Amino acid sequence: MTQKKPNLEMLLSKPLSRFPFFIKSFFLFIAVIFFFNAPVFSQTPRKIKTIIIDPGHGGQDNGARGEYEGTLGSLEKNITLAISMKLVKDLQEAMPDVNIIPTRTTDVFMSVHEKAKFANDHRGDLFVCIHADAVDLKTGSRIIGYRKETYHTTKYEGKGKHRKKIVTKHTREVPIKQYYKIPTSRKGTSTLILAARQTNDKIKALEAGDLGFNTAENDSTADINYESPEYKASALIYTQHYFKKSYQLASDVQDEIAKTGRNDLGVWQRQKGLWVLHATQMPAILIETGFVANYDDERYLNSDKGQEEIAQAITRALVKYRNQAEGRTTATTAAATNTK
Ligand SMILES: [Zn+2]
Numbered sequence: 001m002t003q004k005k006p007n008l009e010m011l012l013s014k015p016l017s018r019f020p021f022f023i024k025s026f027f028l029f030i031a032v033i034f035f036f037n038a039p040v041f042s043q044t045p046r047k048i049k050t051i052i053i054d055p056g057h058g059g060q061d062n063g064a065r066g067e068y069e070g071t072l073g074s075l076e077k078n079i080t081l082a083i084s085m086k087l088v089k090d091l092q093e094a095m096p097d098v099n100i101i102p103t104r105t106t107d108v109f110m111s112v113h114e115k116a117k118f119a120n121d122h123r124g125d126l127f128v129c130i131h132a133d134a135v136d137l138k139t140g141s142r143i144i145g146y147r148k149e150t151y152h153t154t155k156y157e158g159k160g161k162h163r164k165k166i167v168t169k170h171t172r173e174v175p176i177k178q179y180y181k182i183p184t185s186r187k188g189t190s191t192l193i194l195a196a197r198q199t200n201d202k203i204k205a206l207e208a209g210d211l212g213f214n215t216a217e218n219d220s221t222a223d224i225n226y227e228s229p230e231y232k233a234s235a236l237i238y239t240q241h242y243f244k245k246s247y248q249l250a251s252d253v254q255d256e257i258a259k260t261g262r263n264d265l266g267v268w269q270r271q272k273g274l275w276v277l278h279a280t281q282m283p284a285i286l287i288e289t290g291f292v293a294n295y296d297d298e299r300y301l302n303s304d305k306g307q308e309e310i311a312q313a314i315t316r317a318l319v320k321y322r323n324q325a326e327g328r329t330t331a332t333t334a335a336a337t338n339t340k
């Protein structure tokens with residue numbers, strides 16, 4: 001491909017010029033993509049200059065809603081914004097030389113396309129989405145009283161012309177039922193990443209099906225053709241350059257969450273349904289901070305203490321990740337961690 005190797009074609013039994021046009025076009029296409037993603041090829045560790053924080057949902061998109069009996073009635077979009085604002089503040093203190101940019105700071109709607117474009121336009125080095133889980137709740141019922149109901153029975157007496165119809169009125173008590181949503185017993189924090197397109201056996205072993213997280217709603221506005229060449233090409237780039245980093249960052253987040261004593265639900269990979277992570281050309285994670293539909297988690301997620309604890313855990317993970325990525329010493333790590 002380069003001018004420094006003029007003998008390459010002569011060494012090949014089939015010179016490059018004999019490759020069909022479409023094959024050459026394909027390599028050119030890949031080469032162009034790699035050119036525009038040139039930083040990933042640099043040997044020196046890339047400095048993390050910009051981190052994009054994305055509070056999930058917003059505006060007319062409420063996300064998950066507390067609807068079980070006894071719920072605070074909280075909306076996911078408010079929880080994600082509150083945690084994100086604390087996270088932005090904590091990150092600015094811990095990494096004053098890094099741009100920390102939230103996709104939204106108020107209750108506004110942005111499509112996943114707009115969010116991905118925002119992250120790319122701001123040249124983010126990391127993309128962190130903050131969400132809270134939704135689950136389908138079971139319905140329970142209880143008897144809250146009785147009401148009287150009248151009903152009639154009919155019988156016939158006699159035969160032939162003397163046959164008579166006798167209708168009798170009765171009353172009976174019927175229970176009055178009340179239906180309610182039962183909160184989920186599931187609680188804790190998990191982190192999602194987009195699965196690598198071509199995975200080896202070891203990574204495949206880590207792959208798991210759906211935990212039951214309703215994360216698909218994150219991408220409800222995206223209509224994507226997973227079979228299109230564009231999707232496959234960018235999925236390949238993700239696999240080659242961003243998957244391992246995303247996985248590392250997600251693991252760091254879960255480690256720090258576990259240290260708080262909170263239930264660590266682990267790192268989960270998904271092949272589809274995380275369009276916003278896929279569209280950002282940078283390592284990206286989606287943190288499901290907790291369950292709006294769980295009694296304890298809903299209160300934790302709405303409390304200043306809970307929001308701050310999660311924000312600080314994510315901050316420590318990002319500091320750790322950045323130190324690793326930039327090849328900093330442990331001493332610097334300790335200093336950076338101790339600034340808090
Ligand atoms: Zn969500």
